[in-house]
Amino acid sequence: MLQSKPSRAGSSLLLLAAVIGFAVAIYAWLTPLTGVTGTIGALGVAIACVLxxxxxxxxxxxxxRGARIFLIVVTLVVLIGIGFAAALLHQxxxxxxxxxxxxxxxxxSNDSTRHQRRVNA
Incomplete structure (x- = not known):
């Protein structure tokens, strides 16, 4: 099934955020003098970005539809958790x-609701 442009752009943006979060968290975990070198918090953020x-x-x-809604809610919780943890780590x-x-x-999520409508005759 071909995806529409908003769907591809949205998933690409979400994947890019995960990659950037992982890269910065690993950098902060490995590099001395970042303030979070070797801490479980930085490693936890890196693992959450993989998730x-x-x-x-x-x-x-x-x-x-039910699976998409569940995954959207779980993804939202993970995004908020990573953002909050990163703020606590000063990253x-x-x-x-x-x-x-x-x-x-x-x-x-906007793209998924637009394409799931049914027509009743």
Missing amino acids: LAILTFLLRAASA YIITAAMVAGLIGLIML
Whole structure:
């Protein structure tokens, strides 16, 4: 099934947010003098970003309405959690990436409601 442009753009934006979050969290976890070197918080954010990427691929593949709604809610919770944890770690680049990911999730959720309508004769 071909995806529309908002769907591709939304999932690409969400995936880009996950990749940026993972890269910055790993950088902060490994690099000395970042303030969070070797902490469980930075590693947790990196693992959560991997989970966000997996949720993005699952959301792209889901076609049932209930599954899409469930994945959208779970993805929203993960986005908010990563953004909050990154703010507590003073890694505001990750928080900004999660805001961009939220925009991508909104694009994905708007696209899913537009194409699922049925016509009754």
